[in-house]
Structure formats: structure tokens, C-alpha cells
Amino acid sequence: MLETQEIGSFRKPEYLSRRFRSLKEEELKELAGKATVEIIGLFENAGLMNIGVGGEMFRWEMYEHPVQRMKGITIYGPVRSFDNRYYNKGSVTGEIKRIKAFHLDEVALLKKLGKKNVKIPITGPYTLMDWSFNDYYGSREELALAFGRIVNEEIKELKSFWGEDELQIQIDEPAATTHPSEMGIFVNSFNEAVKGVTGIETHLHVCYSSDYGLLFNVIPDLRADVYNLEFANRDSLSIDGEREGYRDVARFAEVLSTVTRKISLGLGVTDVHVDTVESPELIRRRVLFALNYIDPGRLRLNPDCGLRTRSRNVGYEKLRNMVLARNSVAEEL
Amino acid sequence: MDLQTLLFGIYPRSERLRREYGRWERGMIGSEEVGAIISEEKSSFYEMARTAMLDFFTDPLFNWHDILRPVALSIEGINLGPLRRYKETNTFYREPLIKVVGKVGDMESFREVKDNPPFPVFHRIPGKSYLHFLPGIYSFIRMSSLHCSFEEAVSGLERAYSKIVDQLSIENLLIYEPLEVENIDIYSGLASTVSLFLVLPQFTGDHKKTNVGAHSIISHDPYKFARQCEVPGVMLVDALSTKVGDRIVDKVRSFTDDFDKIIVSNNESFDFLPRVIADRKLMNFRGN
Numbered sequence: 001m002l003e004t005q006e007i008g009s010f011r012k013p014e015y016l017s018r019r020f021r022s023l024k025e026e027e028l029k030e031l032a033g034k035a036t037v038e039i040i041g042l043f044e045n046a047g048l049m050n051i052g053v054g055g056e057m058f059r060w061e062m063y064e065h066p067v068q069r070m071k072g073i074t075i076y077g078p079v080r081s082f083d084n085r086y087y088n089k090g091s092v093t094g095e096i097k098r099i100k101a102f103h104l105d106e107v108a109l110l111k112k113l114g115k116k117n118v119k120i121p122i123t124g125p126y127t128l129m130d131w132s133f134n135d136y137y138g139s140r141e142e143l144a145l146a147f148g149r150i151v152n153e154e155i156k157e158l159k160s161f162w163g164e165d166e167l168q169i170q171i172d173e174p175a176a177t178t179h180p181s182e183m184g185i186f187v188n189s190f191n192e193a194v195k196g197v198t199g200i201e202t203h204l205h206v207c208y209s210s211d212y213g214l215l216f217n218v219i220p221d222l223r224a225d226v227y228n229l230e231f232a233n234r235d236s237l238s239i240d241g242e243r244e245g246y247r248d249v250a251r252f253a254e255v256l257s258t259v260t261r262k263i264s265l266g267l268g269v270t271d272v273h274v275d276t277v278e279s280p281e282l283i284r285r286r287v288l289f290a291l292n293y294i295d296p297g298r299l300r301l302n303p304d305c306g307l308r309t310r311s312r313n314v315g316y317e318k319l320r321n322m323v324l325a326r327n328s329v330a331e332e333l
Numbered sequence: 334m335d336l337q338t339l340l341f342g343i344y345p346r347s348e349r350l351r352r353e354y355g356r357w358e359r360g361m362i363g364s365e366e367v368g369a370i371i372s373e374e375k376s377s378f379y380e381m382a383r384t385a386m387l388d389f390f391t392d393p394l395f396n397w398h399d400i401l402r403p404v405a406l407s408i409e410g411i412n413l414g415p416l417r418r419y420k421e422t423n424t425f426y427r428e429p430l431i432k433v434v435g436k437v438g439d440m441e442s443f444r445e446v447k448d449n450p451p452f453p454v455f456h457r458i459p460g461k462s463y464l465h466f467l468p469g470i471y472s473f474i475r476m477s478s479l480h481c482s483f484e485e486a487v488s489g490l491e492r493a494y495s496k497i498v499d500q501l502s503i504e505n506l507l508i509y510e511p512l513e514v515e516n517i518d519i520y521s522g523l524a525s526t527v528s529l530f531l532v533l534p535q536f537t538g539d540h541k542k543t544n545v546g547a548h549s550i551i552s553h554d555p556y557k558f559a560r561q562c563e564v565p566g567v568m569l570v571d572a573l574s575t576k577v578g579d580r581i582v583d584k585v586r587s588f589t590d591d592f593d594k595i596i597v598s599n600n601e602s603f604d605f606l607p608r609v610i611a612d613r614k615l616m617n618f619r620g621n
């Protein structure tokens with residue numbers, strides 16, 4: 001009930017971030033492993049019930065990391081995200097194939113550490129397609145499905161390595177609702193990614209959508225169990241606010257009542273784009289608002305998105321207050 | 334048929350400029366120093382445009398953080414809001430918050446501004462090839478959060494653009510409306526004072542009733558505005574693909590019998606491309 005989880009990324013320690021791109025494979029594995037252990041300690045100290053993969057210390061960025069482990073994609077250089085911030089956007093110039101597992105090193109470390117309460121974020125096929133130049137496939141759908149098959153291979157390999165215990169996989173699709181006319185492509189590529197997988201709880205993470213209604217409309221067709229969404233960024237910081245940022249929870253609840261699949265909502269309760277640390281009371285009010293619509297057994301709590309943009313201290317405080325708020329609500333129930 | 338080439342919009346920054354902006358943001362170099370680097374980078378771009386024998390090109394806008402920002406920062410009553418997605422891309426801009434469209438500030442001199450590299454807004458060079466660039470008034474408004482009426486915003490920006498033209502003594506101006514626009518009558522005043530190039534990828538109005546006196550109207554269909562301007566233009570060079578030889582010659586050839594003169598342009602800012610690909614497309618603009 002009201003399980004607390006993080007979404008993915010967390011600020012890397014300087015000994016890792018400063019040298020990340022210049023490290024050799026074995027050195028990177030060692031330093032990323034060291035950082036992962038530290039961040040897991042921090043998450044556990046904050047009281048998180050699910051520790052994800054310990055802040056994505058093995059990954060520089062969510063797009064570049066998987067595409068560098070595929071063939072058929074050329075990265076010519078960075079393109080602008082905003083202001084003077086850039087990301088490496090790949091060009092699909094041939095048939096895409098996975099040549100190396102994306103996240104096996106991370107998962108191997110978690111297994112070695114004996115962690116069970118993990119959730120592995122994987123960049124989703126629709127977002128990989130949307131963030132690439134398509135200079136090879138006949139259509140955007142064809143490319144999205146090709147990425148879907150690759151993500152499917154990755155998930156199956158991770159599960160096979162993990163063993164019998166249930167594994168949580170989170171497919172990150174920030175681009176899911178950016179092209180309203182392509183929701184069908186998003187659904188088909190997502191389902192391709194999870195086709196035939198068993199023993200896995202499948203999460204979908206979407207954030208900063210201008211219209212969650214587009215996503216809610218396709219939930220009956222999506223093979224996802226948990227929907228981890230951003231809300232806090234839309235809400236006021238006033239404790240007595242009307243929780244306008246959480247209005248879409250009611251719409252989610254309507255969908256929840258109509259689908260036969262058992263689905264849950266991961267409620268974004270802290271904004272990862274501001275340094276203001278929301279108080280436990282503010283977060284508590286947000287959770288109570290959501291509980292007007294959703295049973296506590298179907299509700300999980302998380303930050304809006306990965307906390308990599310915040311300092312380690314701010315990130316920790318946000319997680320800690322989320323846990324305090326959760327405990328306070330749990331006592332009331 | 335006389336084929337003319339035109340490149341508009343933000344051109345991708347070089348690695349050097351991105352790095353220097355990073356140092357400037359961290360306070361490692363001053364605004365004067367970064368201003369000098371912007372000027373040098375723009376000069377290099379103009380040299381490249383000349384080598385590529387482009388007939389027309391806009392300022393490369395290396396000091397524009399997005400296609401609205403320097404204009405928003407130059408007009409009193411407009412502030413910057415949160416990041417918003419630009420169309421359906423993975424690129425974001427700061428949403429202008431328009432309370433009132435007030436006076437136009439100094440766009441011509443060196444000066445520091447908040448949340449953007451230093452001005453001047455443009456680095457003009459002599460000659461007919463250079464075009465000043467402004468975002469379309471309707472797109473500007475639709476990409477903004479309005480705290481005044483739509484009509485007030487339109488007439489305010491119309492006046493502001495006229496002041497900008499006066500302040501900068503603009504002779505050749507390109508206006509880009511990236512979003513849907515139904516009516517372009519507001520541009521007739523500007524067209525009477527400058528040689529106006531209008532880029533309208535999504536015009537939804539009645540083109541037959543459109544005659545603002547523009548020198549060129551550039552769209553996806555050059556037949557649409559063939560009688561509504563002196564030289565119609567067609568957007569053929571793809572800024573959303575990294576393919577360089579994308580059969581533009583063949584596409585242009587299909588217009589040979591129907592036009593005496595036509596402008597071929599890009600379909601979006603090259604800022605959506607990695608710089609190395611943008612340079613290749615630029616050098617191949619004529620030969621494509």
C-alpha cells in the first residue's frame with residue numbers, strides 16, 4: 001500500500017560525472033558501481049520502499065545510452081534541447097539491431113547486492129523513434145516497431161538473468177503524447193516491447209504531457225500495470241491549494257474502473273524542476289486528494305521524474321519528505 | 334527558370350560557440366568576450382553562405398536561445414514564462430507572457446539581457462542577400478500566454494514590428510509563421526516599407542484573397558501563392574532529415590515549365606540538425 005519509489009536518475013557524484021565520457025569500460029563499471037552503492041544507501045536512508053536501479057549511475061543519458069548499443073544508428077552530433085542544452089540525436093541509417101545489452105551491468109550489480117525491491121527503467125520504443133532521424137525505415141511506425149522488438153529483447157534478457165523472482169520494468173516514454181495522431185503507433189510499439197514477457201510488473205512513465213487524456217484513452221489497449229506520471233509540476237505549492245495539478249487523477253480513476261486489467265497509478269508528488277523542497281504536509285495533502293479517487297492499494301508515490309537535475313541534498317530531502325508524508329497518510333488509513 | 338536559394342531560421346551553433354556559452358554561463362568569460370565570439374561565428378557563417386552561393390539567407394541567430402526570445406526580451410510588457418515544447422519536436426522554448434505590448438527597446442547595440450546571450454539581436458552585413466528575421470506575429474501570440482486580448486496583442490505586435498523595422502533600418506525582412514495562420518493582411522503595412530519574404534508552411538485561409546504585396550511567399554505549394562507575390566517559394570530542403578542528397582533537383586525540375594522564377598528554401602530552421610549535417614546541406618543547397 002502506498003509504496004514509495006523513485007523514477008530513475010539521480011545526481012551523479014563528481015568523481016563519476018567529471019570523467020564519465022573518458023572512462024574505459026572497466027573503470028566506468030567500477031566507478032558507476034561504487035556510485036550506485038552510495039545512492040542506494042541514500043535511498044534506503046530516505047526510507048524508499050523501491051530503490052529503482054540506484055539512480056542510473058551507469059547511464060549518461062536516456063537516449064544515447066541504448067542507441068550506442070545498437071547498430072544501424074549514426075550519431076552525427078548534438079542538437080538543441082533548449083537554450084544552450086544539447087543532446088546527441090541519432091540518425092537511423094540502416095536496419096537497427098541490438099549488439100549489446102543496455103542495462104545488464106546495473107542489474108548484475110543489484111543482484112549481487114541481493115536487492116529485491118528494484119525497478120529498471122528502459123527508454124521506450126516510441127520515444128527512441130521520435131528522438132531519432134529516420135533516414136532508413138519507410139514510416140515512423142515501422143521504426144517504432146523495430147525499436148519495440150529491440151526493447152523486447154532487452155527485457156527478456158534482463159528477466160532471464162534476474163531469475164524467478166518478479167522484476168519491475170519501467171518503460172520511459174516522455175514522447176508518448178507529443179504527436180496526438182500517433183497514439184496508435186505508441187500503443188503498438190509499447191506492446192511489442194512487452195510481448196511474451198512473464199514474471200514482470202510493467203510500468204510506464206510519462207511526464208510533462210500537455211494532454212494526459214490522450215494516454216488515458218489508450219490505457220485499455222496498453223499492456224502496462226503501473227502508470228508513473230508527473231503531477232507536482234502542475235500543482236501549486238500552497239498547502240491549502242485546490243490541488244489543481246492533480247485533477248487528472250479523477251480521469252485516471254474513471255479509466256481504472258473500466259479496465260479489467262489490474263492497474264495502479266504512480267503519483268508524482270514532488271517537482272524535480274525546482275529546488276523548493278515540498279513539505280511533508282503539502283505532499284500529504286496531495287496524496288489525500290488522490291485517495292479521494294484511487295484505493296490506497298492502487299496508488300504508489302514517486303517524484304515527477306528523475307531527480308538528476310537537483311543537487312544530491314535537495315534530491316534526498318525531496319525523497320525523505322515523500323516518505324514522511326506517506327507514513328503519515330498510512331497511519332491515518 | 335531562374336532558381337533562387339534561401340536559407341532561413343536559426344543555424345546550429347558550432348562546438349566552439351556551445352562551449353564558450355557554457356563558460357559564459359558559469360561566469361568564466363565575460364559578456365563582451367562572448368559577444369565578440371558571436372560576431373566572429375556569424376562572420377564565418379556569412380562566408381560559408383557566400384561560398385555556397387546562396388541568394389538569400391537570414392542572420393544565423395547564433396545568439397537566439399529560441400525563435401521568440403530576443404524579440405520577447407526587446408518589448409516592454411512581455412516576460413519569459415516556462416519552457417514549452419516547440420510544435421511536436423523535442424526542442425523547447427520559453428513561453429512569452431504578454432501583459433501588454435509596450436515600447437521596443439534597443440536591439441542594435443551591445444547589451445546584456447536576462448536569460449539570453451548578449452545583444453545586438455542581429456549582425457547585419459551589406460548586400461541584398463542578407464535578410465533580417467522575425468517570428469510571425471500570429472505564431473508569436475499562439476506560442477505565448479496572453480494576459481491581454483488577442484486583438485490587443487496582434488495590433489501591439491504589428492506596431493512593435495514597424496518600430497523594429499524603423500530602428501534597424503531594415504530593407505529585407507523574412508517573417509516565419511511556423512504555426513497555422515489564416516489571415517496575413519497585417520503584413521501589408523510592413524510589405525510597403527521593406528522587401529518582405531513570408532514563410533507560411535501552414536496557411537489555412539483563402540490564398541486567392543491574399544495579396545499583401547510581399548516580395549515572396551514561401552510554402553509547401555508554390556502554385557498556391559504564384560499570383561500573390563513577385564516570386565513564389567517552395568520549402569524543399571529538409572531540416573528534419575540527415576540525408577543530404579534528397580533529390581531536390583528532381584523536385585525543382587517539376588516546376589520548370591510553370592515558373593519563370595522560384596525560390597527554394599529549407600522547411601525549418603537548420604537548428605534541428607547536427608552542425609556537421611547542416612554545413613553539408615548548406616554547401617549542397619544549390620547542387621542538391
